[in-house]
Amino acid sequence: MSTLNQHLATHTGDKPYMCGECGYRTAKKSELSRHMRTHTGEKPYKCDQCDYSATRKYHLDQHLANHTGDKPFKCDQCDYSTARKHSLHRHLARHTGDKPYMCGDCGYRTARKYDLSTHMRTHTGEKPYKCDQCDYSAADKSTLNRHLAMHTGDKPYMCGECGYRTTQKSTLSRHMRTHTGEKPYKCDQCDYSAAHKSNLNQHLQFTHAQW
Missing domain, CATH: 3.30.160.60 (Classic Zinc Finger)
Known part of the structure:
Protein backbone atom coordinates (compact mmCIF):
# COMPACT_ATOMS: atom_id res chain seq x y z
CA MET A 1 0.00 0.00 0.00
CA SER A 2 1.40 3.42 -0.98
CA THR A 3 2.03 6.18 1.56
CA LEU A 4 -0.88 8.15 0.07
CA ASN A 5 -3.22 5.17 0.40
CA GLN A 6 -2.13 4.69 4.00
CA HIS A 7 -2.93 8.34 4.68
CA LEU A 8 -6.32 8.05 2.98
CA ALA A 9 -7.10 5.08 5.23
CA THR A 10 -7.00 7.45 8.21
CA HIS A 11 -9.99 9.21 6.64
CA THR A 12 -11.89 6.12 5.48
CA GLY A 13 -11.18 3.97 8.54
CA ASP A 14 -9.98 1.14 6.30
CA LYS A 15 -7.70 -1.32 8.14
CA PRO A 16 -6.67 -4.01 5.65
CA TYR A 17 -3.82 -5.51 7.70
CA MET A 18 -4.99 -8.04 10.29
CA CYS A 19 -3.18 -10.09 12.93
CA GLY A 20 -3.92 -13.79 12.60
CA GLU A 21 -3.30 -14.34 16.32
CA CYS A 22 -5.74 -11.91 17.94
CA GLY A 23 -7.66 -10.09 15.21
CA TYR A 24 -5.93 -6.72 15.68
CA ARG A 25 -6.33 -4.59 12.54
CA THR A 26 -4.38 -1.59 11.26
CA ALA A 27 -4.07 0.65 8.22
CA LYS A 28 -0.29 0.21 8.02
CA LYS A 29 1.77 -2.88 7.27
CA SER A 30 4.62 -1.53 9.43
CA GLU A 31 2.23 -1.22 12.40
CA LEU A 32 1.18 -4.84 11.95
CA SER A 33 4.84 -5.90 11.90
CA ARG A 34 5.44 -4.08 15.20
CA HIS A 35 2.26 -5.53 16.69
CA MET A 36 3.32 -9.08 15.82
CA ARG A 37 6.27 -8.70 18.18
CA THR A 38 3.82 -8.75 21.11
CA HIS A 39 3.11 -12.36 20.10
CA THR A 40 6.56 -13.49 18.96
CA GLY A 41 8.52 -11.75 21.72
CA GLU A 42 11.01 -10.45 19.14
CA LYS A 43 13.04 -7.47 20.42
CA PRO A 44 15.38 -6.39 17.62
CA TYR A 45 16.59 -3.13 19.19
CA LYS A 46 19.50 -3.85 21.57
CA CYS A 47 21.16 -1.60 24.14
CA ASP A 48 24.95 -1.49 23.72
CA GLN A 49 25.49 -0.75 27.43
CA CYS A 50 23.42 -3.51 29.08
CA ASP A 51 21.29 -6.52 28.13
CA TYR A 52 18.09 -4.50 27.56
CA SER A 53 16.29 -5.00 24.26
CA ALA A 54 13.08 -3.53 22.87
CA THR A 55 10.41 -4.16 20.26
CA ARG A 56 10.52 -0.53 19.08
CA LYS A 57 13.36 1.89 18.44
CA TYR A 58 11.83 4.73 20.45
CA HIS A 59 11.59 2.41 23.48
CA LEU A 60 15.33 1.81 23.15
CA ASP A 61 15.96 5.57 22.82
CA GLN A 62 13.98 6.15 26.01
CA HIS A 63 15.92 3.40 27.79
CA LEU A 64 19.27 4.90 26.76
CA ALA A 65 18.32 8.05 28.68
CA ASN A 66 18.56 5.93 31.85
CA HIS A 67 22.28 5.56 31.16
CA THR A 68 22.91 9.20 30.25
CA GLY A 69 20.59 10.75 32.84
CA ASP A 70 19.28 13.09 30.14
CA LYS A 71 15.75 14.42 30.77
CA PRO A 72 15.00 16.74 27.86
CA PHE A 73 11.21 16.89 28.30
CA LYS A 74 10.37 19.60 30.84
CA CYS A 75 7.07 20.71 32.33
CA ASP A 76 6.37 24.43 31.85
CA GLN A 77 4.21 24.57 34.99
CA CYS A 78 6.54 23.00 37.57
CA ASP A 79 10.10 21.65 37.84
CA TYR A 80 9.23 18.14 36.61
CA SER A 81 11.39 16.74 33.80
CA THR A 82 11.58 13.33 32.19
CA ALA A 83 13.42 11.27 29.60
CA ARG A 84 10.15 10.25 27.93
CA LYS A 85 7.81 12.46 25.93
CA HIS A 86 4.74 10.37 26.78
CA SER A 87 5.62 10.64 30.49
CA LEU A 88 5.54 14.43 30.15
CA HIS A 89 2.13 14.27 28.45
CA ARG A 90 0.84 12.07 31.26
CA HIS A 91 2.25 14.49 33.84
CA LEU A 92 0.72 17.54 32.11
CA ALA A 93 -2.71 15.92 32.30
CA ARG A 94 -2.42 16.21 36.10
CA HIS A 95 -2.24 19.98 35.72
CA THR A 96 -5.04 20.29 33.16
CA GLY A 97 -7.25 17.37 34.19
CA ASP A 98 -7.76 16.75 30.46
CA LYS A 99 -8.96 13.24 29.56
CA PRO A 100 -9.67 13.32 25.81
CA TYR A 101 -9.90 9.56 25.24
CA MET A 102 -13.34 8.10 26.03
CA CYS A 103 -14.75 4.58 25.90
CA GLY A 104 -17.91 4.43 23.80
CA ASP A 105 -19.22 1.45 25.77
CA CYS A 106 -19.11 2.72 29.36
CA GLY A 107 -17.95 6.35 29.33
CA TYR A 108 -14.54 5.67 30.91
CA ARG A 109 -12.17 8.57 30.17
CA THR A 110 -8.39 8.78 30.28
CA ALA A 111 -5.53 11.11 29.41
CA ARG A 112 -3.70 8.42 27.43
CA LYS A 113 -4.67 6.62 24.23
CA TYR A 114 -2.74 3.56 25.40
CA ASP A 115 -4.83 3.36 28.59
CA LEU A 116 -8.02 3.48 26.53
CA SER A 117 -6.76 0.65 24.31
CA THR A 118 -6.00 -1.42 27.41
CA HIS A 119 -9.38 -0.56 28.93
CA MET A 120 -11.25 -1.65 25.79
CA ARG A 121 -10.01 -5.19 26.39
CA THR A 122 -12.28 -5.34 29.46
CA HIS A 123 -15.14 -5.19 26.96
CA THR A 124 -13.67 -7.32 24.15
CA GLY A 125 -12.02 -9.92 26.40
CA GLU A 126 -8.85 -9.71 24.29
CA LYS A 127 -5.74 -10.96 26.12
CA PRO A 128 -2.81 -10.67 23.71
CA TYR A 129 0.00 -11.11 26.26
CA LYS A 130 0.75 -14.82 26.67
CA CYS A 131 2.79 -16.59 29.34
CA ASP A 132 5.45 -18.84 27.79
CA GLN A 133 5.42 -21.18 30.80
CA CYS A 134 1.70 -21.93 31.16
CA ASP A 135 -1.61 -21.15 29.45
CA TYR A 136 -2.14 -17.84 31.27
CA SER A 137 -2.81 -14.74 29.17
CA ALA A 138 -3.34 -11.09 30.11
CA ALA A 139 -4.89 -7.95 28.69
CA ASP A 140 -1.80 -5.83 29.41
CA LYS A 141 1.93 -6.37 29.72
CA SER A 142 2.25 -5.24 33.35
CA THR A 143 -0.28 -7.89 34.45
CA LEU A 144 1.67 -10.54 32.54
CA ASN A 145 4.91 -9.39 34.19
CA ARG A 146 3.32 -9.78 37.64
CA HIS A 147 2.20 -13.27 36.68
CA LEU A 148 5.68 -14.21 35.40
CA ALA A 149 7.11 -13.28 38.81
CA MET A 150 5.11 -16.22 40.22
CA HIS A 151 7.17 -18.54 38.03
CA THR A 152 10.54 -16.91 38.69
CA GLY A 153 10.02 -16.01 42.35
CA ASP A 154 11.44 -12.57 41.57
CA LYS A 155 10.49 -9.85 44.09
CA PRO A 156 12.24 -6.68 42.91
Whole structure:
Protein backbone atom coordinates (compact mmCIF):
# COMPACT_ATOMS: atom_id res chain seq x y z
CA MET A 1 0.00 0.00 0.00
CA SER A 2 1.40 3.42 -0.98
CA THR A 3 2.03 6.18 1.56
CA LEU A 4 -0.88 8.15 0.07
CA ASN A 5 -3.22 5.17 0.40
CA GLN A 6 -2.13 4.69 4.00
CA HIS A 7 -2.93 8.34 4.68
CA LEU A 8 -6.32 8.05 2.98
CA ALA A 9 -7.10 5.08 5.23
CA THR A 10 -7.00 7.45 8.21
CA HIS A 11 -9.99 9.21 6.64
CA THR A 12 -11.89 6.12 5.48
CA GLY A 13 -11.18 3.97 8.54
CA ASP A 14 -9.98 1.14 6.30
CA LYS A 15 -7.70 -1.32 8.14
CA PRO A 16 -6.67 -4.01 5.65
CA TYR A 17 -3.82 -5.51 7.70
CA MET A 18 -4.99 -8.04 10.29
CA CYS A 19 -3.18 -10.09 12.93
CA GLY A 20 -3.92 -13.79 12.60
CA GLU A 21 -3.30 -14.34 16.32
CA CYS A 22 -5.74 -11.91 17.94
CA GLY A 23 -7.66 -10.09 15.21
CA TYR A 24 -5.93 -6.72 15.68
CA ARG A 25 -6.33 -4.59 12.54
CA THR A 26 -4.38 -1.59 11.26
CA ALA A 27 -4.07 0.65 8.22
CA LYS A 28 -0.29 0.21 8.02
CA LYS A 29 1.77 -2.88 7.27
CA SER A 30 4.62 -1.53 9.43
CA GLU A 31 2.23 -1.22 12.40
CA LEU A 32 1.18 -4.84 11.95
CA SER A 33 4.84 -5.90 11.90
CA ARG A 34 5.44 -4.08 15.20
CA HIS A 35 2.26 -5.53 16.69
CA MET A 36 3.32 -9.08 15.82
CA ARG A 37 6.27 -8.70 18.18
CA THR A 38 3.82 -8.75 21.11
CA HIS A 39 3.11 -12.36 20.10
CA THR A 40 6.56 -13.49 18.96
CA GLY A 41 8.52 -11.75 21.72
CA GLU A 42 11.01 -10.45 19.14
CA LYS A 43 13.04 -7.47 20.42
CA PRO A 44 15.38 -6.39 17.62
CA TYR A 45 16.59 -3.13 19.19
CA LYS A 46 19.50 -3.85 21.57
CA CYS A 47 21.16 -1.60 24.14
CA ASP A 48 24.95 -1.49 23.72
CA GLN A 49 25.49 -0.75 27.43
CA CYS A 50 23.42 -3.51 29.08
CA ASP A 51 21.29 -6.52 28.13
CA TYR A 52 18.09 -4.50 27.56
CA SER A 53 16.29 -5.00 24.26
CA ALA A 54 13.08 -3.53 22.87
CA THR A 55 10.41 -4.16 20.26
CA ARG A 56 10.52 -0.53 19.08
CA LYS A 57 13.36 1.89 18.44
CA TYR A 58 11.83 4.73 20.45
CA HIS A 59 11.59 2.41 23.48
CA LEU A 60 15.33 1.81 23.15
CA ASP A 61 15.96 5.57 22.82
CA GLN A 62 13.98 6.15 26.01
CA HIS A 63 15.92 3.40 27.79
CA LEU A 64 19.27 4.90 26.76
CA ALA A 65 18.32 8.05 28.68
CA ASN A 66 18.56 5.93 31.85
CA HIS A 67 22.28 5.56 31.16
CA THR A 68 22.91 9.20 30.25
CA GLY A 69 20.59 10.75 32.84
CA ASP A 70 19.28 13.09 30.14
CA LYS A 71 15.75 14.42 30.77
CA PRO A 72 15.00 16.74 27.86
CA PHE A 73 11.21 16.89 28.30
CA LYS A 74 10.37 19.60 30.84
CA CYS A 75 7.07 20.71 32.33
CA ASP A 76 6.37 24.43 31.85
CA GLN A 77 4.21 24.57 34.99
CA CYS A 78 6.54 23.00 37.57
CA ASP A 79 10.10 21.65 37.84
CA TYR A 80 9.23 18.14 36.61
CA SER A 81 11.39 16.74 33.80
CA THR A 82 11.58 13.33 32.19
CA ALA A 83 13.42 11.27 29.60
CA ARG A 84 10.15 10.25 27.93
CA LYS A 85 7.81 12.46 25.93
CA HIS A 86 4.74 10.37 26.78
CA SER A 87 5.62 10.64 30.49
CA LEU A 88 5.54 14.43 30.15
CA HIS A 89 2.13 14.27 28.45
CA ARG A 90 0.84 12.07 31.26
CA HIS A 91 2.25 14.49 33.84
CA LEU A 92 0.72 17.54 32.11
CA ALA A 93 -2.71 15.92 32.30
CA ARG A 94 -2.42 16.21 36.10
CA HIS A 95 -2.24 19.98 35.72
CA THR A 96 -5.04 20.29 33.16
CA GLY A 97 -7.25 17.37 34.19
CA ASP A 98 -7.76 16.75 30.46
CA LYS A 99 -8.96 13.24 29.56
CA PRO A 100 -9.67 13.32 25.81
CA TYR A 101 -9.90 9.56 25.24
CA MET A 102 -13.34 8.10 26.03
CA CYS A 103 -14.75 4.58 25.90
CA GLY A 104 -17.91 4.43 23.80
CA ASP A 105 -19.22 1.45 25.77
CA CYS A 106 -19.11 2.72 29.36
CA GLY A 107 -17.95 6.35 29.33
CA TYR A 108 -14.54 5.67 30.91
CA ARG A 109 -12.17 8.57 30.17
CA THR A 110 -8.39 8.78 30.28
CA ALA A 111 -5.53 11.11 29.41
CA ARG A 112 -3.70 8.42 27.43
CA LYS A 113 -4.67 6.62 24.23
CA TYR A 114 -2.74 3.56 25.40
CA ASP A 115 -4.83 3.36 28.59
CA LEU A 116 -8.02 3.48 26.53
CA SER A 117 -6.76 0.65 24.31
CA THR A 118 -6.00 -1.42 27.41
CA HIS A 119 -9.38 -0.56 28.93
CA MET A 120 -11.25 -1.65 25.79
CA ARG A 121 -10.01 -5.19 26.39
CA THR A 122 -12.28 -5.34 29.46
CA HIS A 123 -15.14 -5.19 26.96
CA THR A 124 -13.67 -7.32 24.15
CA GLY A 125 -12.02 -9.92 26.40
CA GLU A 126 -8.85 -9.71 24.29
CA LYS A 127 -5.74 -10.96 26.12
CA PRO A 128 -2.81 -10.67 23.71
CA TYR A 129 0.00 -11.11 26.26
CA LYS A 130 0.75 -14.82 26.67
CA CYS A 131 2.79 -16.59 29.34
CA ASP A 132 5.45 -18.84 27.79
CA GLN A 133 5.42 -21.18 30.80
CA CYS A 134 1.70 -21.93 31.16
CA ASP A 135 -1.61 -21.15 29.45
CA TYR A 136 -2.14 -17.84 31.27
CA SER A 137 -2.81 -14.74 29.17
CA ALA A 138 -3.34 -11.09 30.11
CA ALA A 139 -4.89 -7.95 28.69
CA ASP A 140 -1.80 -5.83 29.41
CA LYS A 141 1.93 -6.37 29.72
CA SER A 142 2.25 -5.24 33.35
CA THR A 143 -0.28 -7.89 34.45
CA LEU A 144 1.67 -10.54 32.54
CA ASN A 145 4.91 -9.39 34.19
CA ARG A 146 3.32 -9.78 37.64
CA HIS A 147 2.20 -13.27 36.68
CA LEU A 148 5.68 -14.21 35.40
CA ALA A 149 7.11 -13.28 38.81
CA MET A 150 5.11 -16.22 40.22
CA HIS A 151 7.17 -18.54 38.03
CA THR A 152 10.54 -16.91 38.69
CA GLY A 153 10.02 -16.01 42.35
CA ASP A 154 11.44 -12.57 41.57
CA LYS A 155 10.49 -9.85 44.09
CA PRO A 156 12.24 -6.68 42.91
CA TYR A 157 10.41 -4.22 45.18
CA MET A 158 11.93 -4.01 48.67
CA CYS A 159 11.01 -1.98 51.76
CA GLY A 160 13.99 0.00 53.05
CA GLU A 161 12.56 -0.04 56.59
CA CYS A 162 12.12 -3.75 57.26
CA GLY A 163 13.31 -5.68 54.20
CA TYR A 164 9.84 -6.79 53.06
CA ARG A 165 9.92 -7.76 49.38
CA THR A 166 7.14 -8.08 46.81
CA THR A 167 6.53 -8.63 43.11
CA GLN A 168 4.38 -5.49 42.75
CA LYS A 169 5.16 -1.81 43.20
CA SER A 170 1.57 -1.11 44.29
CA THR A 171 1.85 -3.76 47.03
CA LEU A 172 5.03 -2.12 48.32
CA SER A 173 3.26 1.26 48.38
CA ARG A 174 0.47 -0.25 50.50
CA HIS A 175 3.01 -1.93 52.79
CA MET A 176 4.85 1.36 53.38
CA ARG A 177 1.73 2.74 55.08
CA THR A 178 2.39 0.35 57.97
CA HIS A 179 5.53 2.43 58.61
CA THR A 180 4.28 5.93 57.73
CA GLY A 181 0.83 5.61 59.28
CA GLU A 182 -0.69 7.18 56.16
CA LYS A 183 -4.44 6.56 55.82
CA PRO A 184 -5.52 8.04 52.48
CA TYR A 185 -9.00 6.48 52.32
CA LYS A 186 -11.46 8.78 54.14
CA CYS A 187 -15.04 8.05 55.14
CA ASP A 188 -17.41 10.76 53.90
CA GLN A 189 -19.85 10.12 56.75
CA CYS A 190 -17.56 10.26 59.79
CA ASP A 191 -13.90 10.91 60.66
CA TYR A 192 -12.77 7.31 60.01
CA SER A 193 -9.83 6.80 57.66
CA ALA A 194 -7.99 3.70 56.49
CA ALA A 195 -4.70 2.65 54.97
CA HIS A 196 -6.44 0.34 52.51
CA LYS A 197 -9.55 0.77 50.40
CA SER A 198 -10.85 -2.67 51.42
CA ASN A 199 -10.83 -1.56 55.08
CA LEU A 200 -12.83 1.54 54.20
CA ASN A 201 -15.34 -0.59 52.29
CA GLN A 202 -15.76 -2.85 55.32
CA HIS A 203 -16.25 0.18 57.55
CA LEU A 204 -18.94 1.58 55.25
CA GLN A 205 -20.69 -1.78 55.08
CA PHE A 206 -20.84 -2.47 58.81
CA THR A 207 -21.05 1.05 60.24
CA HIS A 208 -23.10 3.09 57.78
CA ALA A 209 -25.02 0.48 55.77
CA GLN A 210 -28.76 1.04 55.49
CA TRP A 211 -30.44 -2.10 56.75
